[in-house]
Amino acid sequence: MADNFRLLQEDPNRVFYISKTGLAGDNGLAYRGSRLNPLPGVAEFLVSTPDGSVGVVGTGQYAWGTNFAGGNYGTINHDLVADGTVRIFGDGRTRFPAFVCASARLTGFTFEQFGGFNFRYYYYSNPITYSQCVFKVLPEFADQPNSSADGLVAFDDCVFVNVHFARAGESTFTRCLFLNCTFDNPAYAARYCYFDATTRGAVLDGPRQGEQPSAWGNNVDPRADLAQGYGLRLNAGTPGYASPGGISADPLLNAPAADDFSVRAGSPHLAAGIGPRQWQQAATYLVQAPAAGQLAEAGNTSFAPVGGGAAVGLLGTSGPLEGTQAGTLAIRPSAEASGPVRLRTDRIRHSLGLPRELSYMQALGATNFNASYPALESQVNPNAPEVFNNNVLAASTYPAGAAGRNPARLSYRLRWSTLPSPRLDHPEDWATGTELVECEWNARPLYNPATNVGNGRPEFVAAEGRPIICTWYQLEVSLTNTYFR
Numbered sequence: 001m002a003d004n005f006r007l008l009q010e011d012p013n014r015v016f017y018i019s020k021t022g023l024a025g026d027n028g029l030a031y032r033g034s035r036l037n038p039l040p041g042v043a044e045f046l047v048s049t050p051d052g053s054v055g056v057v058g059t060g061q062y063a064w065g066t067n068f069a070g071g072n073y074g075t076i077n078h079d080l081v082a083d084g085t086v087r088i089f090g091d092g093r094t095r096f097p098a099f100v101c102a103s104a105r106l107t108g109f110t111f112e113q114f115g116g117f118n119f120r121y122y123y124y125s126n127p128i129t130y131s132q133c134v135f136k137v138l139p140e141f142a143d144q145p146n147s148s149a150d151g152l153v154a155f156d157d158c159v160f161v162n163v164h165f166a167r168a169g170e171s172t173f174t175r176c177l178f179l180n181c182t183f184d185n186p187a188y189a190a191r192y193c194y195f196d197a198t199t200r201g202a203v204l205d206g207p208r209q210g211e212q213p214s215a216w217g218n219n220v221d222p223r224a225d226l227a228q229g230y231g232l233r234l235n236a237g238t239p240g241y242a243s244p245g246g247i248s249a250d251p252l253l254n255a256p257a258a259d260d261f262s263v264r265a266g267s268p269h270l271a272a273g274i275g276p277r278q279w280q281q282a283a284t285y286l287v288q289a290p291a292a293g294q295l296a297e298a299g300n301t302s303f304a305p306v307g308g309g310a311a312v313g314l315l316g317t318s319g320p321l322e323g324t325q326a327g328t329l330a331i332r333p334s335a336e337a338s339g340p341v342r343l344r345t346d347r348i349r350h351s352l353g354l355p356r357e358l359s360y361m362q363a364l365g366a367t368n369f370n371a372s373y374p375a376l377e378s379q380v381n382p383n384a385p386e387v388f389n390n391n392v393l394a395a396s397t398y399p400a401g402a403a404g405r406n407p408a409r410l411s412y413r414l415r416w417s418t419l420p421s422p423r424l425d426h427p428e429d430w431a432t433g434t435e436l437v438e439c440e441w442n443a444r445p446l447y448n449p450a451t452n453v454g455n456g457r458p459e460f461v462a463a464e465g466r467p468i469i470c471t472w473y474q475l476e477v478s479l480t481n482t483y484f485r
Contacts, residue, residue, distance in 0.1 A: 005035045005058055005083055005458060017083075018045050019058035035458075042080065051077035057109075059084035064097065064111070082108030085442050090114030092138060095146045096121075096166075105129045112136040116146025117163065119171075120153045127152040132278055134259075137162035142180055157276035159261050175276055179256055186235065189214040192274045194251055195232055197223040205234035205244075218243035219251060219274050247272060262360055278360050278444060313346040315424075344476045347417075347424060351471045355418040358445050358468045411456045412477050413438045414445070416470035424474070436476055437468075 005017055016033035018041065031037065038058065039045050045055045057080055088111045090097065095116035100106070103126040111117070114137055120128050128151075135158065137146050145166035153171045160176065165183035172189040178199040186202040195201045195218065203215040215234055220241045224230035231239035241248035251274070252267035254260045262279040269275045300314050318341060350358065413436035422429035438456035439445040446465035447454040455465060 005038075005056065014052065015054045015056065016045055016049055017056045017058065018042055020060045020062065046078060049078070054079045054081065056081050056083050057086050059086060061087045061089065064088050064090050064114075077103045079105045080107070080109070084440060086110070087112065095141060095144075096148055100128050103128065105131065106133060107131045108133065110134040110136075113138065115141045118147065119149040120151055120169070121148075127154055129154045129156065130158055131156045132158065132276065134159045134261075135161065135163055137164070157278060159276065161256075175274065177256075177261055177275055186233070190218055191215075192217045192272070194219045194269065194275055195221060195224070197221040197225070198230060199224070200229050200231070200233075200239070202233040205237075213244050215243050216245045217272060217274065218246040219269065219272070220246070220248045222248045222250070247274075251275070260362060262362065279362075312348050314343060315346055316342075316344040318342045342476055342478045345474060347422065347472045347474050349471070350416075350473055353471075355469045355471045358416070358470060358473065360443070361412065361439065361445055362442055411438055412441060412475055413454075413456075414468075414473050414475050416468055416473040418469065418471055420471060422472050430474075431470070436474075439468075 005019075012031045012034070017035045017038040018033075019038040020041065033039050033045075033049070039048070039055075042055060042057060042062065045053070049055070055078060086109050088109055090111065090113045092113050093115050096118040097114070097116070098118050098121050100120050105128070108131070111134065114135070116137055117135055119130065130153070133155075135147075139162055142162035142164060144164060146162075146164045148166045149169045149171045150167070151169055153169060154174070155171065155176055156174045158173075158176045159179070160181050161179045163178075163181045165181075165185065165187075167185045168183045168187040170188045172191075173187060173193050174189075174191050176190070176193045177196075178193065178201060179196045180198040181195075182200045184200060184202055186204045188204060190201065190203045191212065191214075199221075201220075205213070205215055215232070218232065220232045220243055222241060224239070224241065226239045226241075229239055231241060232243055233239050247268055249268045251269050252264045254262045254264055261276065263269050263275065298314055298316050350356065415430045415432045415434075415436050417430045419429055427433035432452050435452055437445075437447050437452050437454040439447070439454040440456045443455065445454065445468050446460070446462075447468065448461055448464045449466055450464070453460050455462070
């Protein structure tokens with residue numbers, strides 16, 4: 001794809017695209033901030049676009065406070081949407097860094113390496129919404145107040161790890177997960193949320209002006225030690241396992257320690273609608289290295305489910321795929337040639353009996369989005385790396401009119417079947433025959449049935465997207481550095 005963006009929502013008056021390696025100046029193809037001429041960072045988006053603008057942040061790894069947000073006031077009346085996997089890194093020491101001033105929505109970001117968060121530091125103006133975000137505070141800050149929210153803040157389908165609220169203000173939490181978190185000052189509302197065994201939660205009780213009760217439908221982990229203050233408090237009451245309309249049961253999370261927040265089949269969260277919708281049911285597989293320095297090759301059974309179970313064999317690989325000392329598999333873009341690095345699996349069972357939806361496909365592991373190569377082999381200059389930005393050229397490197405590049409995009413392709421035992425060598429057993437559909441990691445896989453275009457492609461039409469329902473699927477992981485095909 002020519003620009004590495006999946007979200008297609010062109011509107012020069014409101015929508016602006018952002019990439020770490022955006023072009024410098026107008027390249028003559030489109031207005032600055034378009035997909036073909038993206039802004040080089042969120043900091044520039046915040047200071048150069050009018051209030052009410054939407055920033056589509058391209059796949060990558062950004063630093064908050066430097067080339068991501070910049071300034072002391074966070075966003076003001078700006079919306080930010082992650083296009084693909086966008087990871088935001090803090091400075092590892094600052095508590096209460098200012099995120100949002102007023103009237104903003106942040107969707108789909110993972111925030112990590114933070115000492116804490118200030119989700120809203122200005123009390124007045126319209127509500128602020130965080131949707132499908134993950135907020136992780138470093139463990140060394142978890143036992144002290146590290147975060148706050150003032151005024152109306154809504155969190156939908158979010159995950160909180162080690163977040164210790166000094167104040168929750170008028171925050172509302174809907175379908176959120178709390179892992180080792182604290183908010184002793186009651187939140188305004190928590191509905192269909194999960195509080196793990198090491199979370200101390202407090203929520204105001206009772207309905208307001210005809211609303212659903214503030215605490216409703218939650219799951220409080222039965223392993224919480226109430227004597228130590230863990231559990232859920234309603235108003236000024238004592239900690240307990242009860243939430244009106246809720247449950248107290250093991251959620252059957254797959255592997256939250258590995259950032260897999262999905263649940264296994266049979267989880268009580270499924271029927272109750274508890275937890276983030278994007279992770280309501282999934283089966284995450286982790287690519288494991290055969291041995292340090294050993295290449296991944298066909299026949300290696302090194303594709304294993306995180307939640308336990310039999311490993312799946314690899315049927316084919318291409319490009320530099322080799323084991324690391326940490327026991328993981330490194331997937332690197334090729335410096336010698338353009339094109340994708342690929343790993344194809346054997347068939348993977350998704351459902352016993354009736355087919356069910358593939359609700360979420362997650363990529364686990366370290367991701368170095370700062371490294372990329374140009375689309376053409378002739379553009380690579382291995383003797384002149386940009387050591388301070390890990391081989392990604394700065395925006396100032398490109399003169400007006402030059403073609404730029406974006407970080408290599410990790411994607412996957414798949415085909416699926418609704419049969420009880422599909423045969424790999426029989427195209428008629430698979431919904432798309434021999435064709436593999438390209439979809440987006442860390443999202444619900446969708447495709448257009450008329451064209452077999454998945455939501456990992458820029459030409460995907462969201463309004464025509466359909467879910468993938470299957471009993472088996474076959475997966476091909478790829479790291480693509482070709483943007484001009």
